[in-house]
Amino acid sequence: MIGKHKENIFKNLGDKLKRLREKAKLTQAEVAERAGIHVNYYARIERGEENPTYEKLESIKKALGIESLDSL
DSSP states (O other), X not given: OOOHHHHHHHHHHHHHXXXXXXXXXXXXXXXXXXXXXOHHHHHHHHTTOXXXXXXXXXXXXXXXXXXXXXXX
């Protein structure tokens, strides 16, 4: 079981990704396809249920066309 602090980190990451995706007017499926990951995995990341690797985050950032997750 992960601690509450880590759960909050994953949830915050997911919320940021969702806002960035919606700002880019993309669906979860479109981001997942561009990032080379399964749509269900991407959806779990947005919900804060997954801890993506650095490489996966880089792929997602590229799919969203952003330099940094601080781009909000």
